[in-house]
Amino acid sequence: MRRALSAALLHHAAKPVAFLLCLAPLGWLVYAAVTNQLGANPAEALIRGLGDWALRGLWLTLTITPLRELTGLAALARFRRMLGVFTFVYASLHLLAYGWLDMGLDLAEIAADIPKRPFILMGFTAWVLMLPLAATSFNRAIKALGARRWQALHKAVYGVAVIALLHFIWMRAGKSDFAEPAIYGVLLAGLLGWRVWKRWRAKRGRLG
Template sequence: MALPLAVLVARWGAMAWGLSPRAAGLTAEPVAETINQLGLWALRALWLTLAVTPLRAVTGWNWLAAWRRPLGLWCFAYATLHLMVYVGLDMLGDLGLLWADVVKHRFILLGMAGWVMLLPLALTSPRAVARWLGGRRWRVLHRLAYVAGLAVAVHFLLRVKGFQIEPWIYAGLLALLLGLRRWPARAIMHWTRPRA
């Protein structure tokens, strides 16, 4: 998960050394491209995090559980960088301009809501905090990931201009993950078991 971030940093480094944004691989609008890439990787990491439980149920691969926490933290890291680049470089830290943009574009409000929902999940990810909260309360809190996923999916759908297939693919994947979450693991295993 660190590779896309390393690529972005290298491209900005190349631009700092004198390459044009296009030649560095950041298009004619490097800030917008960076915001888009960081947001896309945050979304991908969140979807992968949400896919861990259904994949374990279908495959029986319990080792996948160890990936849920690091994937969730990568999701939060990319989402935080996405927000920081938007506020710091696109809005130049101007809170008045930021507020005007939030009022004008609903998708920005949804994106920020998604980040706010991911914040307590990141803060409660350490094992010591999970133990302090207790397993049941921790699990209930971490269901926010699905609500954040819905906010992020709609954020992406409203963000693009005109009809584009990519955000609909991600929305469809989220619907599939939510559907699999509702089915008991036994039903999934029965459905995927090869027939004699």
């Protein structure tokens, strides 16, 4: 079973298929917007839909490494960078949709709104922290930084996830709807716990 999955992940068509799957939610949102299928408040639905997919992409990106190590499917690493870039794309479109559909691209009004509302501030902070990660998601950047510094920089993705989760929690607080943020929180706690356990085990191995 593992051999078959590994072969499928290494197949030359695997990356194009993954690319199309990452693009599919955006295609659906655009189609739904054009055909008036986003409900009574299409602007809000589009903004939130893009944000939801940014969160899902971020959590999937974080899941790649533990899943690869737990399953032994090393080929999963081929898709981590693509998922990370798509996460940034969805986060950027989420920010753009907010600036355009909510604020009419009024930069002065946007600048005033960001510090005024905590959930907007958290979302914008998460996006700013993602910028250097997206900008260095290329082979040339890895060579320029060196593998160790590149890996250290990209560990900041966990900080991005915590801030993005705060953005989501505060956004849902207005309606006292914490069920979905709780699911994301439990998943993130598990991912962070796995990293702590892995580091503790490695340290214990060196001492032993």
